[in-house]
Structures are given as C-alpha cells and as structure tokens.
Amino acid sequence: AQSVTQLDSQVPVFEEAPVELRCNYSSSVSVYLFWYVQYPNQGLQLLLKYLSGSTLVESINGFEAEFNKSQTSFHLRKPSVHISDTAEYFCAVNTAGGFKTIFGAGTRLFVKA
Amino acid sequence: KAGVTQTPRYLIKTRGQQVTLSCSPISGHRSVSWYQQTPGQGLQFLFEYFSETQRNKGNFPGRFSGRQFSNSRSEMNVSTLELGDSALYLCASSLGERYNEQFFGPGTRLTVL
Numbered sequence: 449a450q451s452v453t454q455l456d457s458q459v460p461v462f463e464e465a466p467v468e469l470r471c472n473y474s475s476s477v478s479v480y481l482f483w484y485v486q487y488p489n490q491g492l493q494l495l496l497k498y499l500s501g502s503t504l505v506e507s508i509n510g511f512e513a514e515f516n517k518s519q520t521s522f523h524l525r526k527p528s529v530h531i532s533d534t535a536e537y538f539c540a541v542n543t544a545g546g547f548k549t550i551f552g553a554g555t556r557l558f559v560k561a
Numbered sequence: 562k563a564g565v566t567q568t569p570r571y572l573i574k575t576r577g578q579q580v581t582l583s584c585s586p587i588s589g590h591r592s593v594s595w596y597q598q599t600p601g602q603g604l605q606f607l608f609e610y611f612s613e614t615q616r617n618k619g620n621f622p623g624r625f626s627g628r629q630f631s632n633s634r635s636e637m638n639v640s641t642l643e644l645g646d647s648a649l650y651l652c653a654s655s656l657g658e659r660y661n662e663q664f665f666g667p668g669t670r671l672t673v674l
Contacts, residue, residue, distance in 0.1 A: 457601070480660045491565070491651060491665030492604075499660055538603065542660050548617040549594070549663060553603035 450475040450543040454552035462560050463531055469524040469555045471513075471539030480542040481522040482549070483513055487535045495537070498522065509533075534559045563587065565654050565666035573672045579640040582669045586633050586654030592616075593635040594663065595627060598649040610635055611657045639671075647673045 455470040473479060480499050484492040496507040503515040513524045522539060539552040566585045574580050586593050594617075595607040606619035610629035627637040633654070639646055649670050653663035 454603075482662075484665075489667070491667045492653075492663075493665070494662045497660075497662070547592075547611075547657075547659065548606065548609060550606065551596070551604035553601060 450477075450479070450541050450550050452539050452541050452550055452552035454539050454555050456555050457553065458556045458558065460558040460560060461529055464528050466527050467525065467529050467533075467557065469537050469539075469557065471522045471524065471552060473520055473522065473539075473541045475520075475541060475543070477543075481513075481515060482540040482542070483507075483511070483522075483524050484538045484540060484551075485535050486538065486554075492538060495524075529557070529559045531559050531561060533557060565652060565664050567650075567652050567666040567669050569669060570667065571670045571672075573674065574642050575674050576642055576644060578642050579638065580642060580671060581636055581638045582650055582652075582671075584635045584637075584652030584654075584666060586635070586652075587664055590654035590656055590664070591633055592655045592657030592661070593629055593633065594653045594655075595635070595637050596651045596653065597621075598651055598668070599647075604651065607637065642673045644673050647671060 453472045482497045483495040485495045486492045496505045498515045506512045536554045568583045592611045594609040596604040609617040613629045624640045629635045649668045651668045653665045655661040655663045
C-alpha cells in the first residue's frame, strides 16, 4: 500500500534563509506526487505536482521539488523564504489508479523575522 | 468561478448525536472527496464520490457515511459521535479524471463534547 512520510513536523527558519521540507513515499507502482499548502484558517491549495517528465518541478512562488525514484523522495525546497510562506505543507501521492490521494501528516513551516 | 463551499463552518455536538456536513463542489466538477484533519495525523481519506457513486473508501468505521446528489453536491454523515471525531472535515472537488488537482473547501470544524 502507498504511504507518505513527512520527516519533520515543524521547521522554524529565519526570513531569507533556504528551507527544505522532506517527504518520502512508499509505493510498488508508478507514483504521482503533489505538494499542497494550507495557510491559517484556509483549505489546502496545490503548490506543485509531478506526473511525468522532468524530475524537477517548480511553483510560481519560488518553491521547487525534485522527484528521486531511487531514494523514493520528493523534497520541497525554496532558496529564500518570506514571512508569507508561513503555513502547513502537505506532501501527497496519488494511488488507486490515480483516483485517490494519500496525504502525509504535514510540516508546519515557521518563518521568523 | 465560485470555489468549493462547505456548510456549516463550525459545529458543536455532544457524544452520541449525529451530524451532517455539506459540500458544494466547483461547477463542472464531478468528484468530491472527504478528509478528516486532526493535529499530528494530517489528512485521513474518508471517501470519494463520482457521479453519485462511491468510488473509493478509506479505513473509517461504518458510522461515517456519505452520498452525492445528481448536481454533484455531497453530504457526509457521522452517527453516534465520539470525542475522537472532533476534527476539521475537508471536502475537495475535482473533474474526476486521473491525477487531477483537487480543490479544497475551507472545512467544517466539528467539536464533540
């Protein structure tokens, strides 16, 4: 069965510093991976996704994630964070032929001034 | 285009009662998924409906049930409420095809006393 592990429950970081949020998955079949972001008191929004092709995917607000099949990872990175990036980030994998999404437990990113 | 709406936004119930939550998907979306979000557990998949049929189901007891109407609106019902059912219940809609992005509503915060 597919599963998703987010290795850090909370990540504090100073503004303008780089950050990496780690995500590992387990699956015996082809996977399709997502990162969603949840700002306080809001629902989740898609940040970026990997379906096929280039293993490096980027979002419009400077985040990127790299699909690493050998390490079964899909870590999220940003070279310089802003206060407004403070949110909870969820890694997710599509399963059941693409019709079901399994989410990790989430990583809370705190950006400090 | 209006986003996913969920009603009510907040709900307080006592143990043993039942509750019904409602979700209106984005116009044109035929798939609705329900998730339970609790601190430390992330999002737990409840079930997914597509064209009025339950297509996928998570590992929740039978007290949790749902349905979808012909206009794609969905309801979920929890009977015989327990304290552990206190959570944020999120609804997400999509076109219903493989690997589609999900669009989330703001959630219903259920508190069981």
